[in-house]
Amino acid sequence: MIPARYAATRFPAKLMKMLGDKPVITHTYEAAVNSGLFHDVYVITDSDIIFQEISSRGGKALMSREEHDSGTDRIAEAVRSLDVDVVVNVQGDEPFIQKEPLEKLVRLFENPEVKVASLMRKMDNSADASNPNMVKVVTNKYNKALYFSRSMIPYQRDANTEFHYYLHIGVYAFRKAELLHFTTLPKAPLEQIEKLEQLRFLYNGIDIYMAETDYKNIAIDTPEDLEKALHLISSQ
Incomplete structure (x- = not known):
């Protein structure tokens, strides 16, 4: 499931910006399909423009019937009537999503205890950990998330202690029942x-299992991100 909101706050209509010969959302949709991991891939949108873009290329798109605060809520509306077990949420602004991290995520659900899962990557530069736009995650020894934060976690009191910060990559997977349950929970204070919004799960005692990947995602959040993506496309 690829939630695709047209009116992005920081970069309006970013999903329909051209990246080479196709819009960003089309690249994301095709990358998810080409992974070969899923029975079905849908774009869930509030936009006739995005709906027509995907449909005109033979893809699958669904229109949201309600207003939603988040992509998770948008997906929950869409899957409520679908016969599915595990739902993967790939953000519409991830045109370079790859099979390797998605497969690691999906394989976590071979464990029947896993109800919610996501991805993390070791950060190359510890200075990035101070950037509030880069969400950090810490886990226990079972790779269950202990906390997510925009702050540096954990605080490295002893400079001689070696530690790697982990970046949270916002690709999620849920069992359908847990996804629908999430939408009934009130927003948590920490959230x-x-x-x-992932803190709503932890606040309510719902484990989020994390899979580590080396995948370096390029999300299109700003015009500068689009320029980087265009450079990457032209160099391939």
């Missing part, structure tokens, strides 16, 4: 402070 509202950090503006991170």
Whole structure:
């Protein structure tokens, strides 16, 4: 499931910006399909423009019937009537999503205890950990998330202690029942402070299992990100 909102706050209509010969959302859709991991791939959108773009290329798109605060809520509306077990949420602004991280994520669900899962990557530069736009995650020894934060976690009190910060990559997977349950829960205090909806799961005692990957995602959040993506496309 690829939630695709047209009116992005920081970069309006970013999903319909051209990246080579196709819009960003089309690249994302085709990358998910070409992974070969899924029975079906859908774009879930509030936009007739995005709906027509995907449909005109033979893809599958669904229109949201309601207003939603998040992509997770948008997906939950779409899957409510579908016969599915595990749902993967790939953001529409991830045109370079690859099979390797998605497969690691999906394989976590071979464990029947896993209800929610996501991805993380070791950060190359510890200085990036101070960037509030780069969400960090810490886990326990079972790779269950302990906390997500825009702050540096953990705080490295002893400079001689070697530690790697982990970046949270916002690709999620859910069992359908847990996804629908999520939408019935009120926003959690920690979620509202950090503006991170994944904290709603942790606040309510729902484990998020993390898969580590080396995948370096390029999300199109700003015009500068689009320029980087265009350079990458032209160099391939």
